[in-house]
Amino acid sequence: MKRHLISAADLSRDDAVLILDTAEELARLADRPIKKLPTLRGRTVVNLFFEDSTRTRISFEAAAKRLSADVINFSAKGSSVSKGESLKDTALTLEAMGADAVVIRHHSSGAPHRLATSGWINGSVVNAGDGTHEHPTQALLDAFTMRRRLASGASGVGQDLSGRRITIVGDVLHSRVARSNVHLLSTLGADVTLVAPPTLVPFGVESWPCDVSYDLDAVVGKSDAVMMLRVQRERMNAAFFPTEREYARRYGLNAERMARMPEHAIVMHPGPMNRGMEITAEVADSDRCTAVEQVANGVSIRMAVLYLLLGGNEPAVTAARTEENQ
Amino acid sequence: MSDTNKTLLRGARVLGGEPQDVLIEGERIAAVGTGLDADGATVIDAAGQILLPGLVDLHTHLREPGREDSETVLTGTKAAAVGGFTAVHAMANTFPVADTAGVVEQVWRLGKESGYCDVQPIGAVTVGLEGKKLAELGAMHESAAGVRVFSDDGKCVDDAVIMRRALEYVKAFDGVVAQHAQEPRLTEGAQMNEGIVSAELGLGGWPAVAEESIIARDVLLAAHVDSRVHICHLSTAGSVEIVRWAKSKGWNVTAEVTPHHLLLTDELVRSYNPVYKVNPPLRTEADVMALREALADGTIDCVATDHAPHPHEDKDCEWGAAAMGMVGLETALSVVQHTMVDTGLLDWAGVADRMSTRPSAIGRLTGQGRPIAAGEPANLTLLDSAYRGEVNPAGFASRSRNTPYEGRELPGRVTHTFLRGRATVVDGKLA
């Protein structure tokens, strides 16, 4: 089975570069009068969202539509799912409707993996974010954004991120974005450092291919990219940090800290941003912040993923780990 | 069920020793020796097979009343007999909760009617397992069920004062509190062992310290009030250390380990297959090794199955939505043979001790866990230890199929089980 994208860890370096290169080519479509390709005509892509995420859903929807796929949006809210229908029965329904790919967002870690390996459906499964596990297309679009901004050659086609120093700051514990990025960026050769208060660093992080620091000031000056994670204010109530003010002071990115970053370095944010919390408005609105660019790049990356998974008689991207687990 | 009055087990290796004949007459063992005269008895060729005292489980979820879709006293005791058990302790987390004399007597009576193995109900420590108010422990003890083991299993008696009072109160009738050690605040949203795997999988962590801190507190409490405490399903190396320390002090502490914690690790959760979802969670290889060692040296007193049947739909779903628990009665002895006997950690006499004698003693059962000798009740289990086969849940006597061992090759097969002289299992099948 090589037809799913569940975890960024499933991607080899060559797979990842192929996706980035394909996205680079597809990004050029945005400049053309007709922003559409006939490639997935007659294929059906279902966006199965058990969690609200308009941003991610419309990004996948735009990507599938630009490839001429038929798109069905299935939101758990107000549907039979909220009336107690199980993931299995939902999957069987989608299978009966002939879904070639299911893009799934789920609050439960591992739900996409379960969907892909349970035999409930035959189509491809694309993880659009599961619980606190992974969000591989977000990591891919982040890597794509970094490569474009930091690469030496033209958009960095064919290149990985060797030697780039990437700092990821914030609520790593609850972040599927961080997990996917650590896997993907290290696969692409980058040196990743996680920065967070110790309460928001996962127990067991020592097995991850990255460094961990509790001191943002110590690493900000030697980072090619600083990725700020969204920190939910509610975490304060569970004693992950004392106050918003203290969090912002110790782990937020403000203009003064940004000024100490290398000249070429960029600020990233997966959105939605908590201005005043992990990032000040001044930083968020600066030219160095790629948040809006990331959104645009998201469509190209998701087109690339859908094309590579569905465009041929078998996918061009291998999913080694999923395969092993069969 | 066979009503044969006399049965001769020919050439059985009693507790794994030299071949002997064992003659059963009526409810009792009439003789143990070599070359015993068959004299009208049904003869069973037990050559090469291991004869053990009937196994006793301190920790079984029979689900009745309330969740008869997953198990009933009848199907659960059938599964127990197939697994070589002659007595099980039925946990209290039923619907309604077994927190009154009425409910424990109902379960006790259903056990009597089933006839496949003895059912000793466990009473809840607190009303509704809510940890707030002591249940009528004395009434449950005085009932026909004669409850001596009390547990809120599934939930921890986390309030230190309630736990202290329960430990004190049961002293009046030689009771024991069996604690499900799980600090609730440290395990909010917990889905699996907290460690390297949980960090990668993004599943909420169940830290070892949540178990160990409660065990530490409870052994100190038991010592302080001079009562006895039993620790359910020990799962971490740290828990072993605490129990070992408490025992070295001479405190009245006993502990159990489940078969699955002797064999499986949290690496299996990488499949996100909910069949591996259990509470306490599967831990690491280091924990598994520490548990085996502790069972071998007696720090852990006994193996208890924590047989937890769940209907198919509660496991055929995503990890987060799945129920916790595994069935275990029908595979327990095989897993113990595989992890303890075949590894040389325990001999068959040791297995008899950990799976029959000691659990029976902790539960204060009479007529169970007795030596295999003339005059003793004929509660016996005959095991073909040379057998190797894949676990096939389709053939389970249990109503549920949620085994983590499906398709796995395990050694050993119970060929015969005798409950007070009556065969409940013959040639591996229910009599």
Place this chain on the structure above:
Amino acid sequence: MDARTSDAARSVLEAPDIARVLTRIAHEIVERAKGADDVVLLGIPTRGVFLARRLAARLEEITGRSAGELPVGSLDITMYRDDLRLRPARALARTDIPDDGIDGRLVVLVDDVLFSGRTIRAALDALGDIGRPRAVQLAVLVDRGHRELPIRADYVGKNLPTSLRETVKVQLTEEDGRDSVLLGLRETTSADGK
């Protein structure tokens, strides 16, 4: 082009032949396009792009324009292929449309081998999504026959009658280190040989 050719492949065009043929095609384009003022050359990756660049250089020379003046680009047709589902998804090649676009221009598509015509069909579909040329013409280095669609080339370097058991492989210095066209025998019955 992916079909394996046996070792016994026979060269039918060598470097001087290819150079001569391209020069002739360039002259033909100038003649038919009356000076090639509005010509845009679009090569089909991979080798069509190199051929388009070579043609562009010759056209500039013939028409007295400075180097790089004639618009030349590339047109990847992967996403428009009709056989996508017969094979694994493949990597995309570059599509590069000259800045002034193709609207109202004479687009000359350039490819190495014309065979079934399906590639050109896909290229015409792709062009339609990019703009509206005044006219579209086709230049190929080799026409090996066996058309499956009503498509013909306007400029042909060499007509090469072949059997379906044969393969035609074009080698160009930019990609292969040498210029030649090889005719060989198909080893197996797998790929389509273009």
